[in-house]
Amino acid sequence: MFDIGFLELMFIGVVGLLVLGPERLPKAARTLGLWIGKIKRTVSGMQREISAQLEAEELRQKLNEQQKKLDESVRQVQRDVESLAEPHRPAEREADKAPAPSPEQRLDDALARARRRDGESRADEPAAPAPADKDASSR
Template identity: 40%
Template sequence: MFDIGFTELLLIGLVALFVLGPERLPGAVRTAGLWIGRAKRSFANIKSEVEREIGADEIRRQLHNERILDLEREMKQSIMPSSPSASSPSPQSATPPPDAANLSATSPAEEAKPAETAPVPRPDRPAEP
């Protein structure tokens, strides 16, 4: 970071020894070490807090984007219901062809309503109970 070599540290130590003297130098080095340690710890705490906030923002952004995509899929499904020829019909969703008896039993209003579909499970999420 500062690119201080051994010779620079040795020069700083000699100047400090001449300025402070041999009696006060150990106390000054100890105090300087304490202050440097406090500064490092505070910078590490700030860094971890910022990283935690960035991670939380990213998770919030991903969840928001997933909700938007889910809403978009629901809107597309409600506007354009899937046709039976597009996907293979399953035994539960297969409906028999209408005949004369079935036509008289259903009203036109019931036929006009789009069929409600169950939400499609996402492969990247576990199934909810």
Template identity: 45%
Template sequence: MFDIGFLELMVVGVLALLVLGPERLPGAIRSTVNTVRSIRNMASGFRQEVEQQFKEHELHENLKKAEQLQLKNLSPELQRSVDELKDAAASVQQPYRKDK
């Protein structure tokens, strides 16, 4: 992603040592690592959320196609989507069913 070589890292390290000093440098490194880690986690969460939205959109489009075909003569892909939606609907309704 970034084109940073070993020499550049050494220059940044020496400058950080001169500016921050040996007492504050480990804390600054820890803080930087924690910040980078939290940014990566946020980016990962965002990516997963976008992927989930795309999957939901695809299922919605497949359901529209299936409704237009009146759930007859569906392609295998559409049939899988319809079955997946039926299973999801059944699993949501299951806790609320009253068995008499």
């Protein structure tokens, strides 16, 4: 970062010795060293965070590219399946052209199916006697 040679360091030491004196110079040098260490750690931490953010952004971009490729592949397979199913569709379309049953017809069909199911399940059971008519018993 800074290109400081031996001559510059010796000059700074001599000036510091003259300004601070021999008693305070070691304490000042130690404090300066601690501050420089903290600054270096802070800068290093910031560089790591920036690097991690850049790597995360690259991974997001790669993931988005892969997702686009996957989506395109799925669309292509879907088109292929639809094109294979196309020859079979005319028969289905003719059946689709028949008018849809009205709600009343659907209800009647559902009731008829239920009666048939109910009748089939009761065919196995013994027949229960018919309830007596009240008018007939009172006579």
